[in-house]
Amino acid sequence: QKEVEQNSGPLSVPEGAIASLNCTYSDRVSQSFFWYRQYSGKSPELIMSIYSNGDKEDGRFTAQLNKASQYVSLLIRDSQPSDSATYLCAVSPGNQFYFGTGTSLTVIP
């Protein structure tokens, strides 16, 4: 069983809409959760970190964590064509990070 599961997509949303990306994880001791954005041919770049249950907002991005359900999500408000990328969920139960395979997002102008 994979540690981190994400829908591979592709997910398409119109410009200005809310994009919702979801991630589930299997290790209950995980304490740290991260969302990365990866443009094609580039390296992953950190968007959000979240450590506690609830919502964390940063600009147009909101991360949501529910440890009881082992679920973490990323909402992107007012989606822009520049948000088109693959979004990776990462979970850390210890010194290692486990990454999902990513969800491909396309924002249609």
Added chain:
Amino acid sequence: DAGITQSPRHKVTETGTPVTLRCHQTENHRYMYWYRQDPGHGLRLIHYSYGVKDTDKGEVSDGYSVSRSKTEDFLLTLESATSSQTSVYFCAISDRGEVQPQHFGDGTRLSIL
């Protein structure tokens, strides 16, 4: 941007040859990681280091070795490259392990013919 430099950025080599990839950081971070990224598999951890001369295996360590003789350098060696090791390799660094996010280098695209 985190000061992480990977070299080489691209390499083509033949099956059976040894290959060494280098990751150099200027952030003085304790933790360094090597990942490979393949379609359908995402990022998979090969090896990581939690200090000078302190390393541990990751999920896909077979066929790879690492060394860290200085805080700033983490080397990944393929002793005898195979075509299955064709991939994009990323180095990442972190200051405090699991409680701090990792920051990635630009990657090395390795092709083994």
